[in-house]
Amino acid sequence: MTAAPAAIQTSGLTKRFGRQTVVDGVDLDVPAGAVFGFLGPNGSGKTTTIRMLLGLANATAGEITVLGERMPGTLGTVLPDVGALIEGPGFYPFLSGAANLARLDAADGWAPRATRRTRVAEALDRVGLTQAGGKKVRAYSLGMKQRLGIANALLMPRQLIVLDEPTNGLDPQGTREVRGLIRSLASTGTTVFVSSHLLAEIEQMCTHIGVMRGGRLVAQGTIDELRAAGQATLHLTVAAPDARLAVRTLAPLGIVVTTAAAPEAQAAEVAPEAAGDTALAAPFPDGLPPEHVVAALVGAGVRVRGVAVDRPSLEDSFVALTGEGFDVVQ
């Protein structure tokens, strides 16, 4: 795997529909072997980006490299190594699940006919559709179709698998299974590019994340980088009379108490005679070991009743990046 080229790279990727810019100067960088979560609210341009990556839609501007090859010039040689689920499953309702897979497999000029039956059966098995494989797709639930769509992406060994909102329509059990499937793909070295509008659904399995908002890629990096990017917060609970002392002790450490969680205690203006505990909160500087803070407080005679340093959840960062309320951006 030495110096494997990036699985996906784009620079300035842009798509306009009429006067609306739907994808706007996106510079994706998906390293080989990554599980890349492509996050963004509905309408943020995820599917449109994926269509351009796979040569279904033409980019208005920008460049695309997939598996080290410039697209769309080399579609015919790159796409056999790419499995994809794009904007939901698409199947012939009048054919069985297995017949649908065989049909799409027959369209792939590189897929050997001799092994088709076995590969179809294996793909159905991997998504738990062995029992339903002979049923007409007309009779499938949305979740079953979604599974069949994923099975289609797995018909051949792939280097890159692109899954656009794979957990749509799946029950919690199905969602867990998809996560397991993605993990098992990743463990064999396959790069997985998975889009979602729900961070929680994919957070646990991603190594990298890119966040789309209104057609722009507003953040991209490893999941740890994105976690670290958020400001940590110190939560401190002290005996109420010691609150002012605590604030004074923290100041030289670079910790400025901005909020006191207890409603009766306004920041540093804490009533010294108030009984009970006072909760204080402050932005916590990076790189400062929390135990130093505790030592300083105890040394100054502050009765520390509780201390915690919170990293914002990725969820919070995601909401901060994409905007509250998940409004569909026009």
Place this chain on the structure above:
Amino acid sequence: MSSSDPTAATVRSPRRALGWGFFLSELGVLFRRRRTQAMLGALAAVPILIAVAIRVTGGDGRGPAFLDRISQNGLFVGMTALVVSIPLFLPLTVGVVAGDSVAGEASTGTLRYLLVSPVGRIRLLVVKFASAVVFCLAATLTVSLAGILAGAVLFPIGPVTLLSGNTVDVGEALLRALLISVYVALGLVGLAAIGLFISTLTDAPVGAMAATVVVAILSQVLGQLSQTELLHPFLPSYHWLDFADLLRQPIDWSSFAGNAWLQLAYVAIFGTLSYARFATKDVLS
């Protein structure tokens, strides 16, 4: 990259297939489909209805070409049914198949999956067109064969007197019937190319089917107006009913050749247009 994944290298075919497998799969999807079977069934019903009607009424009265000969020779049932089916039934079924070819895949969402599988866009067009051509032949053969069978069951079968006055035996007559089926199917090939092109314009298969059928009807209407006489030789339906020449001895191939050239021109023009439209089209279905 492929060196890092030995399984992919061993599992893939050494060479990209030409597309025969995909063509066979396309035929399988087309002919296993209820709608296709229903259309062929309806076409088969045409000669059967004709044969039964004549059997019941005795075949007197006016009707399409060859109708009066049926009661003497059942071999004419197929030919009569073809004449009856040419203006509407056959173009209708070809319009459904050709109009559905690309737009139908778009509407079921399978077009994007075929394209990323990947089947090249040109290959897809060629296979779609080729299977529409196979359908044209299947449609005319269905009418002919159902006609011959119905004729054989309900009427006497015997040597056929050709338009040139010669008489040929039953075997030769069956060959002529086959030839006429091919001729009529050939005449529909241009329409199939037009339907393929219309199908690349939209994601709504019903619209593409209807538009293709309208083209077939317009062509015939224009072909009947003396005001558009200059246009007539260029209409796709110009040779549709000219198969009488195949019922002479020796066979006069001129209308067959004229038909073939005309249809070839339509295939060239609308094949190119389909390619121009589809090769770089954004597939957003």
